Amino acid sequence: MVGVNAAIWAHPWDLIDEGPESAADRLETLGISTVNLATTMHSVQTLNPHNPERKTFFADASAYFQPEDERYGEITPDVNETMGDANWAAEIANAFDGSPISLRSWTVPFHSSQQGRNHPDATIRSPFGDSLVWGLCPSNPAVQEYGRALVGDVANNHGFDAIEMELADYQYGTGYGWHHQEFFTELGPLGEFLFGLCFCDHCQENARDAGVDVETARENARAGLEARFDGGLASTTDVGGGLAEHRAVAAYADVRRDTLTDLFESFADEIAPADFTYYLKMGGLGDDRMGVEHSWKHGLDLTALSEVADDVTVLAYHEDPAVVRDDVRATKELLDVPVTAGILAGHPILDTKDRLADQVDAALEAGADRLSFYGYGVLPERNLEWIGDVLESVQ
Numbered sequence: 001m002v003g004v005n006a007a008i009w010a011h012p013w014d015l016i017d018e019g020p021e022s023a024a025d026r027l028e029t030l031g032i033s034t035v036n037l038a039t040t041m042h043s044v045q046t047l048n049p050h051n052p053e054r055k056t057f058f059a060d061a062s063a064y065f066q067p068e069d070e071r072y073g074e075i076t077p078d079v080n081e082t083m084g085d086a087n088w089a090a091e092i093a094n095a096f097d098g099s100p101i102s103l104r105s106w107t108v109p110f111h112s113s114q115q116g117r118n119h120p121d122a123t124i125r126s127p128f129g130d131s132l133v134w135g136l137c138p139s140n141p142a143v144q145e146y147g148r149a150l151v152g153d154v155a156n157n158h159g160f161d162a163i164e165m166e167l168a169d170y171q172y173g174t175g176y177g178w179h180h181q182e183f184f185t186e187l188g189p190l191g192e193f194l195f196g197l198c199f200c201d202h203c204q205e206n207a208r209d210a211g212v213d214v215e216t217a218r219e220n221a222r223a224g225l226e227a228r229f230d231g232g233l234a235s236t237t238d239v240g241g242g243l244a245e246h247r248a249v250a251a252y253a254d255v256r257r258d259t260l261t262d263l264f265e266s267f268a269d270e271i272a273p274a275d276f277t278y279y280l281k282m283g284g285l286g287d288d289r290m291g292v293e294h295s296w297k298h299g300l301d302l303t304a305l306s307e308v309a310d311d312v313t314v315l316a317y318h319e320d321p322a323v324v325r326d327d328v329r330a331t332k333e334l335l336d337v338p339v340t341a342g343i344l345a346g347h348p349i350l351d352t353k354d355r356l357a358d359q360v361d362a363a364l365e366a367g368a369d370r371l372s373f374y375g376y377g378v379l380p381e382r383n384l385e386w387i388g389d390v391l392e393s394v395q
């Protein structure tokens with residue numbers, strides 16, 4: 001019987017600190033065949049329970065490889081300051097070269113508060129004109145150029161089998177929790193959507209070119225947010241319902257789909273012959289969590305994504321296995337590409353091996369083509385053992 005194809009996400013510092021050869025051996029023992037290695041990611045503090053060198057790691061949004069400078073234009077990767085002159089991605093790729101573990105790059109290109117601070121003209125702009133520092137706008141030509149250079153650099157210079165991209169779309173309303181946020185007004189789904197709807201010069205220009213009444217769209221977006229601030233609009237107001245009443249805003253948001261489709265096509269071209277994977281991550285937690293059918297809110301056209309992506313990963317992070325199953329099923333229905341189920345194999349999603357087994361069963365039952373567990377360095381040792389045991393039981 002063919003075994004389950006299982007991957008695990010990993011941060012480079014955990015593999016480097018342990019020794020990548022040793023980590024590869026450990027992963028093979030667990031039944032893991034692929035590592036999705038972070039090569040660029042957002043600001044983070046991780047707790048690293050089994051790391052032999054450090055139990056926590058702080059990083060500003062940065063890159064974990066040495067970029068090929070001549071590829072880049074105005075925006076360049078921010079090399080991680082702890083890594084310094086080293087090249088963690090290359091060290092890990094070299095160490096994994098003789099192992100059966102394949103390497104894919106987990107690349108977060110545009111969700112970067114460091115890039116946002118350094119390039120305030122390239123960030124998402126709220127309907128009020130504020131710069132949302134955590135996100136570069138995918139409509140901006142300089143951002144697009146950076147994204148293409150980045151994926152080409154990582155794919156061509158480091159031998160990854162695939163570039164797995166996360167957060168290259170318009171999905172920032174509150175920046176997924178950034179810094180110590182003091183949001184003492186509940187934005188709700190419509191408020192979050194409107195707050196993150198970008199009105200930078202490039203988004204406005206694209207919309208105008210498409211015949212959208214940009215001024216009405218912006219006025220309506222501002223009015224919706226102000227109504228939320230003063231209580232005139234319920235926090236539970238549905239995005240679709242809200243937009244049905246404001247066609248200019250809906251049309252404005254729709255223009256982003258073509259922009260992203262074109263951008264992702266160009267990413268796939270740069271990445272080839274390696275594969276292009278996209279992560280579907282819709283935000284919200286608990287009862288507020290949104291399924292993959294909400295992708296349009298981030299400017300994603302799933303039909304078009306099926307054409308350009310080799311596969312997708314749905315981040316099915318929910319404690320209820322029924323939700324994991326539904327996420328995978330919905331993703332398989334909406335996209336015509338292989339689907340990886342992302343499973344968070346620890347707190348706060350699950351705390352026993354049985355609960356992990358239930359999640360894995362649900363994903364496989366729904367037809368997941370591959371599993372990916374979060375994550376190597378951030379899980380305690382016992383959770384890694386659960387992964388090994390569960391994978392053995394489903395082989």
Ligand SMILES: [Zn+2]
Nearest residue numbers: 137198200203
């Ligand atoms: Zn924009």
